[in-house]
Amino acid sequence: MGRNASPIRIERRKELMTEINDLRFYISALEALGDVQRISRVIDPNLEASAVTRRSTENGRPAPFFEHLSGVDEGFRMIGAPGALSSVPGYPLARVSLSLGLPYTTTTAELVEHLRQAGTKQLLPPRRVTADSAPCKQNILMGEEARLDRFPIPFVHQSDGGPYVNTWGVIVAQTPDGRWTNWSRHSTVSSRQLCAPRSWPPSPSWQATPVLPHRADCGAIDLWGATARRPAVQPA
Known part of the structure; x- marks a missing residue:
């Protein structure tokens, strides 16, 4: 134990x-x-x-x-x-x-x-809940109070571009013609009231997979999906 x-x-x-x-x-x-x-x-x-x-x-x-x-x-x-x-x-x-x-x-x-x-299981149908019973409605911030910098978003590494509000985000996107579905992992950096996904080309400390050229001919965007080799920290 x-x-x-x-x-x-x-x-x-x-x-x-x-x-x-x-x-x-x-x-x-x-x-x-x-x-x-x-x-x-x-x-x-x-x-x-x-x-x-x-x-x-x-x-x-x-x-x-x-x-x-x-x-x-x-x-x-x-x-x-x-x-x-x-x-x-x-x-x-x-x-x-x-x-x-x-x-x-x-x-x-x-x-x-x-x-x-x-992957073989039947998908669960969505379940509607009322606004007053939804857990995500327990805390609501409006106007000037809706600031990301009020949360303890960690600055993980001294070489990072900023504090990452999300380091494990997986984006599943399909090309317009439906011929290819791409999975990529992105970090999201935050500022005072905004957050935006960031992606990097490969470096010694990162593993990255590009969108290959054969995907571009069916409408794929040439982005990089990266996977960090360090533990994540998240607000509880």
Whole structure:
């Protein structure tokens, strides 16, 4: 079991795993496994949070949960590398498995098979909810209050172009004639009130895949989709 994990809590979480439908519940499930380490001292989102996250990941530690962040209002929190390898002994894929609604004991082969079968499943129809019951309507900011710089968006690396509000965004786009569907991964950099996707050509620290020329003749745009080799940090 993971650090500070209770067998009773773990069994309870095993019963509820398939019901994980938001980040808060997911973090609770990780905590039940001892795979979250809460950090109570004030952490700076500018480089410090990412440094702690990288150190934790490289040493196989629980995901760091930053409870107090400088430069933002009290109450904002952040979790580092929630989708990285787990610190639970014997179950390195526990975080990934839980995020997919699977038991934390899921093996690599079982995980691959689950993802393979997912492509054959019938799509779930959308479910309409009223505005007053929608979780995304719990907090509404209007006018001058609708600012991205009020959130603890981390500045991950000193060579980055800015704070990335999204580092795991996958864009699935089809060409106008439907002959090609392209998957690409983009980071999104933020300013005070705007955010825009950024993409890069390949460099020693990035893996990138271009839109190939044979796709351009059917309407594809020549962009670069890049995949970073560093852990992600996201607000919790």
